[in-house]
Amino acid sequence: MNFEAAALARIAEFVAALWRQKWSSPPAKATKSLPQELRGVRLIYAERLFGSPSPVVITARVDRVYRNATGKLVLVELKTREANRPYWSDVIELSAQRFALCGQTGEAMADHAYILTERPDGRPTGSHRVRLIAPADLIALATRRQELLAGMNDPKQADFRGVCRKCVFVRLCNLPWPRLGQSIK
Amino acid sequence: MASVKRCGRLVASVSASELAQMGVCERLVVFEHQCGKLRTAEQQSAIKRGRRAHRRFYRERNGDSDRGKRGFAGHFRHQVRRFWRTWYCLLLRVTRWLHAAENRDEL
Numbered sequence: 001m002n003f004e005a006a007a008l009a010r011i012a013e014f015v016a017a018l019w020r021q022k023w024s025s026p027p028a029k030a031t032k033s034l035p036q037e038l039r040g041v042r043l044i045y046a047e048r049l050f051g052s053p054s055p056v057v058i059t060a061r062v063d064r065v066y067r068n069a070t071g072k073l074v075l076v077e078l079k080t081r082e083a084n085r086p087y088w089s090d091v092i093e094l095s096a097q098r099f100a101l102c103g104q105t106g107e108a109m110a111d112h113a114y115i116l117t118e119r120p121d122g123r124p125t126g127s128h129r130v131r132l133i134a135p136a137d138l139i140a141l142a143t144r145r146q147e148l149l150a151g152m153n154d155p156k157q158a159d160f161r162g163v164c165r166k167c168v169f170v171r172l173c174n175l176p177w178p179r180l181g182q183s184i185k
Numbered sequence: 186m187a188s189v190k191r192c193g194r195l196v197a198s199v200s201a202s203e204l205a206q207m208g209v210c211e212r213l214v215v216f217e218h219q220c221g222k223l224r225t226a227e228q229q230s231a232i233k234r235g236r237r238a239h240r241r242f243y244r245e246r247n248g249d250s251d252r253g254k255r256g257f258a259g260h261f262r263h264q265v266r267r268f269w270r271t272w273y274c275l276l277l278r279v280t281r282w283l284h285a286a287e288n289r290d291e292l
Contacts, residue, residue, distance in 0.1 A: 094201075
């Protein structure tokens with residue numbers, strides 16, 4: 001009797017798992033996670049590489065680009081992470097994508113973009129609207145990067161301790177803040 | 186930083202993801218430039234997971250699903266196949282589990 005009950009429990013458990021994994025169709029999940037502004041609008045580009053002309057050559061592969069109701073192109077980027085929030089690096093990446101796309105095609109772009117976040121197991125967690133940085137600021141950032149690589153400027157440290165915990169260069173990096181340096185082993 | 190040829194001249198180019206690293210840590214950008222990109226096992230698996238997610242995201246680009254492309258008959262066939270595949274998978278698992286349980290009892 002115990003054996004049969006255990007077998008039935010295992011079967012029920014397995015069916016529930018199958019229901020979750022196979023019968024909840026992933027495409028429906030993807031559409032549900034799209035923001036209201038982009039539902040039912042036309043997809044213009046998907047997984048395309050763009051490159052801006054001089055003065056700063058920025059290349060970018062966009063995940064998706066939609067044309068919204070006002071006729072402007074809106075960028076969408078997918079991020080797989082535990083935290084359901086956008087980061088500053090996402091804003092820079094999307095701004096660079098806008099710079100590259102606008103530079104190559106000359107089309108009107110929206111000054112905002114969307115980040116779709118999903119958990120590592122593939123479950124969508126939400127969409128985040130972010131305001132993109134101006135092209136002048138992006139050029140300044142690219143210029144600063146060139147200066148850092150040329151050794152003309154001192155690089156700044158990460159603002160978040162979590163970044164250092166996961167960094168492979170943490171031992172090489174002689175952290176200037178003793179408090180932070182001591183806490184990371 | 187790679188270089189691209191523009192008007193016969195080599196111009197330094199930067200990718201959006203390289204530039205995005207400036208928002209993570211500037212020291213990391215410099216270290217990666219000097220030592221190359223090093224990744225922990227956890228980071229490598231996260232990158233693989235991200236690539237898989239992007240491939241799926243690309244497949245799903247045309248909206249809700251492939252139902253529109255398949256048509257009614259195609260969609261029905263797809264549903265039937267999925268149903269049988271699911272039950273076949275379930276029976277296989279249960280059979281294996283029962284065999285394993287029997288072997289355990291014999292021991």
